[in-house]
Amino acid sequence: xxxxALQDLVLRALAxxxxxxxxxxxxxxxxxxxxxxxxxxxxxxxxxxERIVHFFKYSGALARVTGRRPEGTLRGAxxxxxxxxxxxxxxxxxxxxxxxxxxxxxxxxxxxxxxxxDDLLRYxxxxxVAEAGPRVWRENGKGEEGRGTGVPETAEGTVLLxxxxxxxxxxxxxxxxxxxxxxxxxxxxxxxxxxSPRGRVAVARTDSAVARVVELADGRRTLEELARAxxxxxxxxxxxxxxxxxxxxxxxxxxx
Amino acid sequence: xxGAFYNPQLGAELAAAKGIDHLAMADPPAAHDxxxxxIRERYTLLxxxxxxxxxxxxxxxSIERARSLATLYRTPxxxxxFQCLHTEDGRYNINYVFPPLYTDEFLERFVANARxxxxxxEQPLVMENIPGFxxxxxxQLPEPVWLxxxxxxxxxxxxxxxxxxxxxxHYRGMKPEAWLxxxxxxxxxxxxxxxVEEDEDLRGPWIAPTAPSEAMLAFLAHAVTRCPxxxxxxxxxxxxxxxxxxxxRSVERIRGAL
Numbered sequence: 199x200x201x202x203a204l205q206d207l208v209l210r211a212l213a214x215x216x217x218x219x220x221x222x223x224x225x226x227x228x229x230x231x232x233x234x235x236x237x238x239x240x241x242x243x244x245x246x247x248e249r250i251v252h253f254f255k256y257s258g259a260l261a262r263v264t265g266r267r268p269e270g271t272l273r274g275a276x277x278x279x280x281x282x283x284x285x286x287x288x289x290x291x292x293x294x295x296x297x298x299x300x301x302x303x304x305x306x307x308x309x310x311x312x313x314x315x316d317d318l319l320r321y322x323x324x325x326x327v328a329e330a331g332p333r334v335w336r337e338n339g340k341g342e343e344g345r346g347t348g349v350p351e352t353a354e355g356t357v358l359l360x361x362x363x364x365x366x367x368x369x370x371x372x373x374x375x376x377x378x379x380x381x382x383x384x385x386x387x388x389x390x391x392x393x394s395p396r397g398r399v400a401v402a403r404t405d406s407a408v409a410r411v412v413e414l415a416d417g418r419r420t421l422e423e424l425a426r427a428x429x430x431x432x433x434x435x436x437x438x439x440x441x442x443x444x445x446x447x448x449x450x451x452x453x454x
Numbered sequence: 455x456x457g458a459f460y461n462p463q464l465g466a467e468l469a470a471a472k473g474i475d476h477l478a479m480a481d482p483p484a485a486h487d488x489x490x491x492x493i494r495e496r497y498t499l500l501x502x503x504x505x506x507x508x509x510x511x512x513x514x515x516s517i518e519r520a521r522s523l524a525t526l527y528r529t530p531x532x533x534x535x536f537q538c539l540h541t542e543d544g545r546y547n548i549n550y551v552f553p554p555l556y557t558d559e560f561l562e563r564f565v566a567n568a569r570x571x572x573x574x575x576e577q578p579l580v581m582e583n584i585p586g587f588x589x590x591x592x593x594q595l596p597e598p599v600w601l602x603x604x605x606x607x608x609x610x611x612x613x614x615x616x617x618x619x620x621x622x623x624h625y626r627g628m629k630p631e632a633w634l635x636x637x638x639x640x641x642x643x644x645x646x647x648x649x650v651e652e653d654e655d656l657r658g659p660w661i662a663p664t665a666p667s668e669a670m671l672a673f674l675a676h677a678v679t680r681c682p683x684x685x686x687x688x689x690x691x692x693x694x695x696x697x698x699x700x701x702x703r704s705v706e707r708i709r710g711a712l
Binding site: 200201202204205206208209210212213214227228229230233234236237239240241243244245248251286287332333334335336 | 506507509510511512513515516538539540541542543544545546547548549550552554555557559560563587588589590591592653655656657660694
């Protein structure tokens, strides 16, 4: 085994609690298990602190009304209970942590002044979950950025969110100074949340045609088949796919 | 030079501040940062972003990003860390500075990749030491020996993080001065200093964006006398929770200690 592969084992042990508890790791006796465990717990709290503060920043801005700071989750018993199964950066752990945050914030004071609170929490949780998953750290010439020549496929983690309130209209106001809670217009919106291969999360308003393409791009349908199924002219489909590729919502397989 | 990190929430205070010679930039300026033009005009700025881990070669995109930020900041040198924090396949990422195994294989990797990066930069590269909370038995060399070999094999400068040395000494049960003496201090270009705080998970002290203690300042004063090529000392605190009071008092106390 190369030293680089050994380093990867250490990193995996720090990131993946189940692997850390496995005999495959323990038998190697590469480091003091108690210290590795303490450092792994420190890393887990740090990892999710950064993400909660970032993705739940709007709920953080509303904390003086709700009485609950999202990052308070990290000192709760439920997060402690999650630590033995945490895998840093995995979508499953991101979903579990986001669920805890949602419960933490919803457990605060009544929020008649924030009628869009549930939509907001769904939006923030979707962003956090979308960001999770393996990412491309460096280019290797294999077209990870999604501009291949094969068939289009909706990228893992891409989400369509149907909301009752127009959140994009209120979000910037929440991060500015305010005395009365800024209100979101009560009109339905559909948002697309996607992540680039390098981990950049993007959100865009979307319409039913775009949503159909996202739902139908399964990595098997050709462009012709997709255009037919989505009911779009070929040129319109290609323009839609170009926009979705830029967002990271769709990638093109290499066909091999 | 004595300086600090640019903390955007303190942009207004830093734009008007006196007694700070430079600002290290951990993140690019936000598009809506109204103080950025003044900051850029007023200060020497040091590029201290995450460029990539040099256990692997940086790709063209990362190099171009480094070059572009260096031009924007007019930085006199460019900093990176002795770190390896994500697996080669990108599947696991601990999102926190973490040292490589101190082995010949990793030394070869870091030397080759640092040389390749340096060749693409217009400014000197400096590399910062990273603390280990635990030893990994696969490491073959003491960290200071590994670092000395790295610096001897490259034209790269040493960004000496003193709290990192202090923490390692603490967890080894050594006096910080004794542990520091083993490092290749003749290569030091810049020093970082900050406070440490107790961490519940680690059950001991760790890096924190807090003011340095008197003991840490005395350690700094000692270290500087042993770093003949040092050009700058930076208060190493970058956090949304950092207040102007802590930043300005810390810089003032650092200057006093020197």
